[in-house]
Amino acid sequence: MTYILGIESSCDETAAAVVIDGKTIASNVVATQIDLHAKYGGVFPEVASRAHVEAIGAVVEQAMEDAGIDYSQLDAIAVTRGPGLVGSLLVGVNYAKGLALSTGKPLLGIHHIEGHIYSLWLTQPFREVVFPVLVLIVSGGHTDLILMRGHGQYERLGGTLDDAAGEAFDKVGRLLGLPFPGGPHIQQAAQLGNPTAYKFPRAKQDESYDFSFSGLKTAVMREVTVQPSTQARSKRRRGAEKKARLRSDVSVHDVAASFQAALVDILVEKTARAAAEYGATEILIAGGVSANSLLRQQMRAKTELPVRYPPLNLCTDNGAMIAAAAHMRFEMGLRSNLNFEVLPMWPLTSDAYELADKMV
Amino acid sequence: MPILRDNELDIISHSVEQTQRIGARLGALLQAGDVICLAGDMGAGKTVFTAGIGRGWGAIAPVTSPTFNLVHEHRREKDNLRLIHIDCYRLQGVADLETIGFDDILARHGVLIIEWPERIEGALPKDKLWIEFNILEPTRRSFLLEADGARYQQLLNQFKEATFGV
Numbered sequence: 001m002t003y004i005l006g007i008e009s010s011c012d013e014t015a016a017a018v019v020i021d022g023k024t025i026a027s028n029v030v031a032t033q034i035d036l037h038a039k040y041g042g043v044f045p046e047v048a049s050r051a052h053v054e055a056i057g058a059v060v061e062q063a064m065e066d067a068g069i070d071y072s073q074l075d076a077i078a079v080t081r082g083p084g085l086v087g088s089l090l091v092g093v094n095y096a097k098g099l100a101l102s103t104g105k106p107l108l109g110i111h112h113i114e115g116h117i118y119s120l121w122l123t124q125p126f127r128e129v130v131f132p133v134l135v136l137i138v139s140g141g142h143t144d145l146i147l148m149r150g151h152g153q154y155e156r157l158g159g160t161l162d163d164a165a166g167e168a169f170d171k172v173g174r175l176l177g178l179p180f181p182g183g184p185h186i187q188q189a190a191q192l193g194n195p196t197a198y199k200f201p202r203a204k205q206d207e208s209y210d211f212s213f214s215g216l217k218t219a220v221m222r223e224v225t226v227q228p229s230t231q232a233r234s235k236r237r238r239g240a241e242k243k244a245r246l247r248s249d250v251s252v253h254d255v256a257a258s259f260q261a262a263l264v265d266i267l268v269e270k271t272a273r274a275a276a277e278y279g280a281t282e283i284l285i286a287g288g289v290s291a292n293s294l295l296r297q298q299m300r301a302k303t304e305l306p307v308r309y310p311p312l313n314l315c316t317d318n319g320a321m322i323a324a325a326a327h328m329r330f331e332m333g334l335r336s337n338l339n340f341e342v343l344p345m346w347p348l349t350s351d352a353y354e355l356a357d358k359m360v
Numbered sequence: 361m362p363i364l365r366d367n368e369l370d371i372i373s374h375s376v377e378q379t380q381r382i383g384a385r386l387g388a389l390l391q392a393g394d395v396i397c398l399a400g401d402m403g404a405g406k407t408v409f410t411a412g413i414g415r416g417w418g419a420i421a422p423v424t425s426p427t428f429n430l431v432h433e434h435r436r437e438k439d440n441l442r443l444i445h446i447d448c449y450r451l452q453g454v455a456d457l458e459t460i461g462f463d464d465i466l467a468r469h470g471v472l473i474i475e476w477p478e479r480i481e482g483a484l485p486k487d488k489l490w491i492e493f494n495i496l497e498p499t500r501r502s503f504l505l506e507a508d509g510a511r512y513q514q515l516l517n518q519f520k521e522a523t524f525g526v
Contacts, residue, residue, distance in 0.1 A: 042450045045430060046459035085429060087459055141428035162407050163425045171402065171427075214425070215376065218403035222498050345433050347421060 002075045003067075004330065005099075006323025007060060009092030010084025010112045011140075012036075012043040014055040017319035018067035018074075022118070022327025023125035027066030028313070028320045031055040038180045042170060043140075049087030056095050063319065071103045078326030081109030081336075081356070082343030083141070089342040097338055108326045109336040109356070112317075113137055113348045116286040117148070118328060119314045119321035134280035136271045138295070139287030140166035140181070145209045145271060146348070147278050151328050153350050157274050158209025165263060165289045168213035172220050172259050176252045186256045187292055193257030198223055200262040202269070209274050211266060220259050224250045264294045272303040283307045291315035329353070367507040369516055371523075374500055379405045382503070383412020385522050389515060390417055390471045392441055395485055397477035400493025405501045406475050409493070410445060413473060417443055426475070430460050433470075442470035448479040457483050487511060 001020050008015040017028040033051045037043050064071065079096035082089055093109070100107035117135055131153075135146040143160040163171065166183060173182025178189060200219050226245045275283050283305050289295065290309045299307045314321060334353060343359055346352060364370055373379040390396070390413070398406040407425045414423030418436035426432040426447040434443040444465050451457065457480055465472065466485070477484060487509025494502045507516040520526055 040450055040452075042427070044450055044456075046456060049459070083429065086431075086461060159422075160424055161411065161422055164428060167425060167427050175402075214403075214407055221403045344429065344431065 002327060002330065003069060003073055004076050004078055004108075004323040004326050005060070005063065005074050006110075006115075006319040006321070006326055007056075007077070007079040007092045007096050008112070008115065008317050008319045008322045009052045009056065009088050009095075010080045010082070011088055011317055012048050012051075013317040014052050014059050014092075015317060015319040015322075016056075016060040016063035017323050018063055018069065019122070019320050019323035019327065022121060022324050022331075025122060025320050026069070027063045028318060029059050029063045029066065030313075030316075030318050031059050032316075034181065041174050041180050043085070045085050045087050048085060049091055052088055052091035056091055060095065060099070071099070071105070074103065074105050076106045076108055076326060076330050077103070078108040078110050078322050078330075080112045080115065080322055081340065082112065082346040084112055084342075084344060086342060086344045089344065093340075093342050100338060106330075106335045107338060108329055108334055109340050110322050110326050110329065111346060111348055111352055112322075113142060113144070113287075114152075114154075114325045114352075115321035117146075117284065118325035119286055119310045119318070120284045120308050121324050121328075122314060122320055123308060123310055129284075130281045132278060132280050133282045133284055134271065134275040134278060135284045135286065136267065136290075137287045138165045138267065138285065138289035140164060140170065140289075142287060143211050143213070143267075144348075145274050147274070147280070148284075152332065152353075154348050154352075156347075156349070157278075158211065158270065160211045160213060162212055162214035163217060165211070165213060165267065166287070168217050168263060169289065171217050172256075175221055175224060175246065176255060177246060178252070178256075181288075183289055183292060186260055187294070189253050189256035190260045190294070191253075191257075193251065193253030193255070195257040195261035197251070197254035198258035200258055202262055202265050209270050211270065213263065213266070216259070216262055216266070220255065224255050260292070260294055264292070264298050267295060268298045268302050271299065275303060275305055280305065285309040286315075288316050367513055367516065369505040369520060371503045371505070372496070372500060373405070373503065376405070376408055376499075379408045379501060380412035380415070382523065383409040383414075384416030385412075386519055387413035387416025387418075389518050389522065390443075392471065393469050394511070394515070395472045395474065395488040397474045397484065397488055397490045398493065399477055399490065401495060404493035404495050405503075406493055409491075409503075410473050410475070414443065414445075417471065419443055431465070442468060443473065444468065444470050445473045446475065448474060448476040451476075451479045454480050454483045456480075489515060 169182035178185040419434040
């Protein structure tokens with residue numbers, strides 16, 4: 001049996017987990033910072049790295065204790081190398097390097113998005129994935145459609161041209177006066193709303209597999225806010241910020257429901273079409289927005305293929321997914337150098353790990 | 361047409377596609393060390409414009425919103441130059457710049473695109489191109505380009521020529 005400790009700190013969760021053979025979660029500890037960032041309306045880098053520093057030791061210790069094993073029983077230590085916020089990534093990576101140095105265990109620097117994908121391997125460990133599969137990555141920073149023909153093989157079919165899906169949720173949430181993060185709060189508000197009250201555009205209805213959510217966000221803004229005065233030039237405008245005001249006759253519930261329906265339609269249409277075109281055996285959804293219940297439900301309804309998504313606790317960032325991806329890489333022979341650098345931007349491709357050291 | 365100073369240029373775009381094309385014209389002219397500030401409300405077209413800049417400049421990966429990660433770095437085929445795209449929306453002020461490594465970014469001497477520059481005005485270099493985005497109507501946007509310093513006056517002139525032939 002292979003025991004891997006996975007450490008994740010790329011954004012606003014400090015997380016660690018021990019996973020056995022890439023499939024069985026022995027422990028999974030997550031310290032979230034959502035409350036810390038709510039007042040900023042988004043993850044705030046300085047606050048995030050400080051909170052990571054404070055939490056990481058205890059989180060890793062707890063993960064080891066919950067798993068009931070000693071460092072000497074580990075086969076490897078894995079950590080998110082990127083993409084993500086520099087300051088946040090550094091906390092996890094430096095901690096993991098220290099652990100690797102003191103325990104003599106191999107260290108693996110793992111791709112965060114690959115982690116999200118391999119969280120799907122933790123969900124139904126007894127039903128093997130049959131390639132090719134189509135993966136939809138939807139989170140605050142990413143929206144990508146990826147065809148996987150084998151382990152570690154990623155063919156990007158398309159992705160967002162502007163805002164990520166989770167970012168669109170956050171921005172519309174902010175417009176509607178809902179708390180951060182936008183996703184869960186819009187979903188909640190949408191429950192009491194009419195999804196057909198507003199006809200928001202399903203932009204980018206073309207043959208490509210690219211997404212665009214900026215137009216949808218702007219359409220929502222146009223519909224629900226007081227038009228800013230149309231003076232072409234605000235006087236010496238620098239520093240003067242215009243704030244869009246919510247119209248008083250707008251139902252937040254209806255807007256939330258209509259916006260969510262439009263966004264889900266866009267995601268589902270492209271995903272289902274790509275899955276059919278490339279003969280995928282299964283659709284995998286991963287990333288924070290995969291927690292959205294309308295997305296899950298519509299994806300199942302609009303395609304004949306099985307749809308796999310993580311349980312709610314594995315949708316958001318966690319250490320188990322990093323350990324799961326690391327297991328695959330460990331088997332393939334990856335061992336990272338102790339002096340590797342973090343990669344805030346790191347495209348997920350089939351040769352991502354070969355290119356990694358050349359990117360710095 | 362408003363009366364503008366020599367170092368200013370006012371453009372109206374009638375569509376998202378046009379905004380992107382205007383951005384591409386500018387992107388093709390950018391050099392190492394250039395600083396372009398994009399100010400204006402959410403939905404005014406800053407990211408679309410930057411996507412155009414990326415296209416014109418030759419970025420390998422499509423330029424998307426950096427709101428989540430705050431800093432995106434792009435590269436192109438033809439040389440080693442980097443295009444660095446920053447979103448300051450969530451920064452509270454100049455003090456927060458340290459957290460995104462702003463000094464390092466300036467020292468890298470790439471092309472720098474800054475969204476929400478209002479948030480960090482005190483830390484910006486004196487010479488720069490400042491573009492103010494305004495929403496006129498649902499699909500119409502106006503851009504006011506203002507050049508500070510000789511390099512940006514030259515850039516603005518080149519841009520005028522590339523775009524209007526004057």
